[in-house]
Amino acid sequence: MDKQKILDEMNAKKRRKKRLIIIVVVALLVIISASALNIIFRYFKYDEYKKYEVKSKTEKGERFVAVNEDKPDVEGMVLVSENxxxxxxxxxxxxxxxxxxxxxxxxxxxNPQDRDTHTGTGINASNLSSTLAVTYYNKAGNVATINNYDMSIKNGQFETESIKDGIRYIYTLADEDSIASIVPYYISEDGLNKVMEKSSDYDARTVKGKYKLENGTYVLxxxxxxxxxxxxxxxxxxxxxxxxEEDYAKDMEGHEEDESLSITIPLEYRLTDKGLEATVKAADIEEHGNVYISQIDVLQFFGAAxxxxxxxxxxxxxxxxxINLNSGNQATAYNQAIYDIDPVAQNYVVIEETECARLPIFGIKADDNAIFARITAxxxxxxxxxxxxxxxxxxxxAYASFNVREKELLNMFGVQGSKSDIPVVEKSLYKIDLSVSYSFLTKDxxxxxxxxxxxxxxxIDEGILKETNQSESVPLYLDIIGGVEQKKHIMGIPYEGVCAMTTYDEASEIVDNLYDSDITNLRLNYQGWFNGGIYHDVADKIKLIGSVGSKSxxxxxxxxxxxKxxxxxxxxAFQKVSHESKRFTSVLEAxxxxxxxxxxxxxxxxxTVRQTSNLEWYDEMIYYMISPKFLNRYVDKFASKITKYDVSGINLTDLGSVLTSDKKxxxxxxxxxxENIVIGQYEKLAETKKNLMETGGNEYSLKYVSDIIDAPTSYSAYYIIxxxxxxxxxxxxxxxxxxxxxxxxxxxxxxxDFVLNCIEYGIAPRFTLSYKDPSKxxxxxxxxxxxxxxxxxxxxxxxxxxxxxxxxKDVDGSAMINHEKLDNGLIKVDYENGKTIYINKTSQDITVDGNTVKAKNYLKTGGTVNE
Incomplete structure (x- = not known):
């Protein structure tokens, strides 16, 4: 009995142990599953960003019929539309x-009307007769550029359609020998038989005679x-x-490398209340023959002088x-990306320091006329x-070009020279609209x-800018340095801490000092106030830095x-996430x-001039670019929390100055x-009822901000300029x-000279200050x-x-309507309220209509010089 009892107890212990193991395993599986599900839904299935997607819509075209006109105003052309x-x-x-x-x-x-007198040859001559140029990669990674005159217009390979207020040309850019794009080079036996069955006996024999059977497939x-x-x-x-075409695609599947180059690309023209809009619907572009379009140039010579x-x-x-016309300048042609280069596409090596192009515009003035162009899509x-x-x-x-597909250069290990980097081209074309709107300016x-x-x-008409911003004085902008990340030690053990360079009470003391001098229109931008300092952790929550001060x-x-x-x-900062950020998973969210x-x-x-350094000890200076996919999540959380703080506004250090894609x-x-996602975040932040300031100021953000710091006040000084x-x-x-x-x-x-330049450009003063000695x-x-x-x-x-x-102060809330450099060296700036400021940067006094502007000085008048 005792032996049996011992055996029973041992078996009971085994069963309990087994049950415990099962419970532990099940618990672990539940935990792992929950974690896996959390990762899946938090990162992989998260698709809130898609609500900001703007889809392209194409108007159905009709047979083009010219508008009847007894006497055309343009010789040799037919009227499409008028307003x-x-x-x-x-x-x-x-x-x-x-x-x-x-x-x-x-x-x-x-296109230039006297282009026949052009002395150039080859593509430089045919470009003058084109309206589109396409740069593409082939399967081997080689790049080439073609235009729609050589590959379409001169061979009559285009269609014409009527659209509302305009016309659409659909170009087929193809080798002359392959204009019949639906004749397959390869076709199945069933496919060939279907064509022959639906054809006359003569046509069927013609088709059969053009193909030969090879390994079960008929080959042209x-x-x-x-x-x-x-x-x-x-x-x-x-x-x-x-x-x-669907049958063609099915039969040619797996044999695309044998297709000749063929691209179908539409170009639309419409008259609008602003002028003329030219649009390429990239969603309607068709590529055949292992062609991967990377860039499209639109109307290279529209309004050329x-x-x-x-x-x-x-x-x-x-x-x-x-850029002065006919200057004889032999420098490299001007080429600049709008809103700067995408961080995902830029080179690690910084070749030169340049200014950003924050407005998507250009223009040409030739004699008494001018065109102004704005990239609207x-x-x-x-x-x-x-x-x-x-x-x-x-x-x-001058013209606009569009990168509709990016490439990357991948380094081949063990390969030297020019072949060490091979281009990897994105699979899909960006299916978006590409539009340039042209306005036509007359003599005045x-x-x-x-x-x-x-x-x-x-x-203003679009509601992006307000017409006036009345003010009795210009602002004084002050960046106040609050908490700065600093390596500290306890008993020789290092840790990341914060040095409070300016507390809120100390900032208040600085403000009082300015009030004593009757300077009250202050705009304070507090840097390093939450989440660890200037290079703060992600903004999904707000944790004030205690050493800087309390909420009160x-x-x-x-x-x-x-x-006052x-x-x-x-x-x-929302887009640049410090390497030290503790609540950011770079491998999933960057x-x-x-x-x-x-x-x-x-x-x-x-x-090394590589922009990948921490300068040996500043780890927080290494940063990730947050994916636009997850930007919405962080802005959501910050927006819900900042409303609990009684502050005037928010300064967005990177939302209006950096625009990044995600090539995952x-x-x-x-x-x-x-860009559409970022605009959505501005809308959300505007709903907090806080004033929005931003650093930079790209066009898409102007609708939402009251103030801009680091506005572009200089230029890159390219040699061509x-x-x-x-x-x-x-x-x-x-x-x-x-x-x-x-x-x-x-x-x-x-x-x-510096002050006069500020007056000329309407620049308000700005200083960065700390209360404590910067040696800290x-x-x-x-x-x-x-x-x-x-x-x-x-x-x-x-x-x-x-x-x-x-x-x-008299013109701060008024539009600057005219700026010009007079022949005598004076700079004249006219404002909408009738005020004029003359700026003399020369070393001599200059008199204009009885008004003397002293050397290195300015003069304000109540109106124009001729009043």
Missing amino acids: DNLKLYTNLETTEIAVYNKNDGSITYS NDSAKKSKVGMEKLNKIFEKAGYT SNKAQGYILVPDGSGAL GDAIASVNADVAGKLNNYNY DASYSGMARTYRKQL DLESLNKKLED GGKLFMDV SKYYSGYVVELGATDPS RSELINRQQA DEQVPFYEMVIHGSISYSGEAFNLMDDDLDD MKYTSSADKYSVLYTTWLDKAKEMYGNINEAL
Whole structure:
């Protein structure tokens, strides 16, 4: 009995142990499953970003019929449509267009009308007769560029359709020997029999004679491929038999490498209330023959100026810049990406420091007329190109190009030389609209000032800019450095801590000092106030830095500012996520290259000029680009929490200045989709009722912000450029308050010339300040801010503010309607409220109509000089 009892107890223990193991295993499986499900739904199945997707819609075309007109205003063309100001004409044989301006009788052509006199040959000559150029890769990774004149127009390979207020040309860019695109080079026996059964006996014999059976598949013979007449005949037989493009695709599957190049691409023209809109519907592009389109150039020579014309090309570099017509400048042609280069596509090596093109515009002034162009769709994947006459052709021209598919260079291990990097091209074309809108300016408006007025009016009409922003004084912008990340130690053990450079109480002391000097229109941007410092953790929650101050301290500072008409903005980055961020899973949430690697960037190492450095100790300076897929989630959480803080506004350090795609293979988000997502986040942040300030100021963000810092106030000084102009400022002045770089962090001397430049560009003063000595930041990621001690700069800030405010306070809320450099060297800036400011940057006094402007000084008048 005792033995049996012992055995029973042992078996009971085994059963309990077994049950425990099963329970533990089940619990682990449940935990693992829950974790797996959480990962799946949190990262892989998350698709909230798709609600911001904008889908392209194509209007059904009709048979084109020209509008009857007794006496056309454009010789050799037929009338397509007209409105109160313009007439659109086209030549149905060459597909070129012309716009007739009823206001002054001027005509703008898509192609130079005297191009027959051009002395160039080859593609440089045929480009002048084209309206589209396409750059593509083939299966081997080789790149080539073709135009629609050589590959379509001169062979009559296009169709014409009527659309509302315009016309659509559908071009087939193909080798001349392969224009019959539905005749398959390979076809199954069943497929061939179906065609023959639905054909006459004669046609069936013709078809059968052109194919030979090889390994169970019928193959079109070489002699048939080379016969243009024969291929056209075959094409008619196949069409008559009901053979479709779908049948063609099915039969050619697996044999695409044997197809000849063939691209079908539509180009639409419409008259609008703004002018002419030219659009390529990328969703309707068809590619055959292992063709991978990477770039499309639209209307390269629309409004091109002759080699006799006087004027300039306006380009969007920085604040704006001019390229003089026929300058003889042999420098490299102008090419600049709108909104800067996509971080996912840019090179690690920083070749040069350049300004960003924040506005998707360009223009051409030639003699008494001008055209102003604005990229209205596809702007995030667009570039502006421009060049002067005398290099490739006899014309000065500017146009937009669109990167509809990106490539990556992958390094082949063990391979040296030019073959070590091979291009990997994205699989799918971006199915979005690509549009350029052209406005036609007559004599009184034919200048960069007129272009700025035209653009500003468009933005106001669209509700992007407000018409006025009344103010009795210009703002003084102050970046206040709060908490800075710092390596600290406890008993020799290192840890990441925060050094409080300016507490809220100390910031309040700085504000009081300015109030004592009657400076009240303050805009404070508080840097390093939450989540660990300036290079903060992701903004999914708000954790104030205790050493900087409490919530009540923060709100007390805000109240002090608002009581006097100022504003307190809290600095936040959403897209650049520090390497030190603890709540961010880079492998799942960061943007990726097409190859699958995570985008990880950093500071520029001066020894290697690679922008991947932490400068040896600043780990937080390495950052990831958050995927647009997950941007919505973080903005959602921040927006719900910032409303609990009584502060005037938010400063968006990267939302309006950086635009990144995500090339992850399974869910590629192109840059245009990313722009739509970012706009959605601005809408959401606007709903918090907080004022929005931003750093940078790309066009798509202007609708939502009251203030811009780091607005473009300089330019890149490319060799092709002749002059900088304040085009950006002319567009937003009077609607959005702005400043450029912090004065005390610039290389420029803060002298009379600097002040005059600020007055000319309408730039409000800005300083970056800390209460404590900046030596405390020596071994931190903010070490570059070494000249920010408020006691050093406060008097200078007051002086600079006094000088600039005195000049601009009467015009701060008024539009800048005209800017020009007079022959005597004076710069004249006219404002909508009737005020004029003359700026004299020369070393001599200058008198204009009885008004003397002293050397290195300015003069304000109540109206124009001729009143």
